[in-house]
Amino acid sequence: MNSEPLLLTTPSGDVLKLRPEGSWTAANVTTLETLSRSVGADVDRSRAVTLDMSGVSALDTLGAWVLEKLSRRAASSGRSAEFVGVADHFSGLMDEVRQVNRHTPAPAAAPNPVLLRLGDLGKSTVGAREDITIFLQMLGALFMAVGGVLRRPRSLRLTSLVYQLYRIGWQAIPIVVLITFLIGAIIAQQGFFHFRRFGAESYTVDMVGILVLRELGVLIVAIMVAGRSGSAYTAELGSMKMREEIDALSTMGLDPVHVLILPRVAALVIALPILAFIGSIAALYGGGLVAQFYGGMAPAIYIARLHEAISVTHFEVGILKAPFMALVIGIVACSEGLRVKGSAESLGRQTTTSVVKSIFLVIVLDGLFAIFFASIGM
């Protein structure tokens, strides 16, 4: 069935006779391309071309197109080209192929690279403004929803809130504890290692205590929550958007912000301070273990030093930031989710954007808080 394709050429005067033989099918495409290229020059030189199809044993669209292209090449400069001996069962395909590729649209002109850069810059500027607008809109919509709940407390989606708390709070505890424990241990080890040179080992405890309670505890936990729960929110809402579930909600007279977003953001705002607290304790515990086994400091001394070094103010500074970070993560995650368009690719892009943007904003927020607390002397 599958015989090697051949292309026999017999020049007779000005007329070039081409006789394709064998299977002109996609499986032999490499040979077909070589064959058609090899006769190209002959075709250009002759006045008329005849394609004798009687030797072709198998033909598919690809083979038919290669032959049709040869005949068009011959016909292109006012010369004649014709097919003869086309078998009945191939004639439909040959007729079909003769119709295609007649109107090739002109390729789009390559845009000026400088203009392209400028265009991108302009687009991203407008995009940044749009991002801020969307953030503020979502914040406003959330406040409206909270206002609605305050007026009619029964309208709060309690089941959903509890479920989200379970998912993003309770289920996150093991990984949060593990990572903050390791971070606390690493900071303590570094402290002992480097402070030893100055004989200031005991100040390691001050460093671990202040750093963990004021900054690292909440920051690490917020970043983890943004990666773990923020991405989940974006993907969930995004796929709901893709499958028109959100439109369905709206048409039933329900507000998606109220039903879907408020429970999610509220769960984050409640869970993040708790997780930050648990994380900070785990980090202090990790520091304590390193102090005992690496720094040779008895647990009682570690706790006593910690007592002197830190105050409730440090703890307050850390934990006060948590709900604001949670709000930022929640708003970014949910609004990115609602921006998902039809394709799977857009879902992936929006999820990435959500995580990157919320981690960035969490760090910026942390910096602003640092300035704020420094200026009010906390």
Next chain:
Amino acid sequence: MEQSQEEFAIRVRDLVVGFGRQTVLDQLSLNVRKGEILGLVGASGGGKSVLMRTIIGLIPRRSGTIEVMGHEIGGRTQGAATTWGILFQQGALFSSLTVRQNVQFPLRENLVLSQELMDEIAIAKLEMVGLRAQDADKYPAELSGGMTKRVALARALALDPPILFLDEPTSGLDPIAAGDFDALIGTLQKTLGLTVFMVTHDLASLTTVCDRVAALADGKIVAIGPMRELLQSEHPWVRAYFHGKRSQMLQHEMR
């Protein structure tokens, strides 16, 4: 025996497929002749798509044999794209590739050919399914339902496979688009000499393009033959399917 192997594109013998305790296909046998358009009807959830997916190797079978073009199908088949093209119900276009790249995908993966020829073949295929060259640079998300089906058909036909599987090709299309699509399948089937295996609920498709219709009920093929014969069938489910209120109304109007 030799004769029958030449005659049939797909031969299914005593096929059993099930999930857990449930048996979906029970000792099913079916022959699809070369060059025919076979329509498969059956209740929703009755195993039509399961049968199609088992033949193309997406679902494992418990027992039975499947022969395609004279070769027995094992587990996952090598070079499947050259044996058959599949039009999935939702099109299943790759959403990160343009229309042109979607059609070129089977070519690129299976053959060694120049980019120029690949572009020309892709446009040729698109024009054969009734799209314009201008549509080639769109992404699947920008296409309407009918266009998605046409692009999916162009992709399924990219390598000129001898067998074409269609999973509810006209579902979700308006009657005009569905009629056009049926006509297109008929034309392509004649031009390319395809064997078409079509799962459908569309009574109009069954009457207009299908050479034979097979009815699947209780995990078996209970009736097979041209539409006229199926209308005469005494099997209760087939009677209910073709002589129900909806079908009656349609057939009445068609006369």
